[in-house]
Amino acid sequence: MSITQHHLLDTYRAHRLGQPAPPAPGTHDWQVVREWRDHRQFRAVLAGRPAHGRLRQALSRWLHARPRSTG
Template structure:
């Protein structure tokens, strides 16, 4: 059963029981992504690492090292 079919079945059942319809699939994806990012930043701070820009810093170190090795 696909997600769409499951959603339609849940909507039908809710309508039959007089309950509100469930949220559509993907309706809260951005909220979940934001919460995941916030949690990841929180864990970084608790561990004593910088909360932002870690990937950029790592890429900068890698590029500087690569530039030194090619010269």
């Protein structure tokens, strides 16, 4: 059963029981992404790491690394 079919079945059941219809699939996706990001930042602060710009700092270190001398 696809997500759409499942949603339609849930909507039908809710209508028959006099309950409010469930939200459409994907309605709250961005809210979940924001909450996940906030949770990651919170965990970084608890661990003593910077909460913002970690990826940019890592890329900057990698791109601007000094070449090692071989010898």
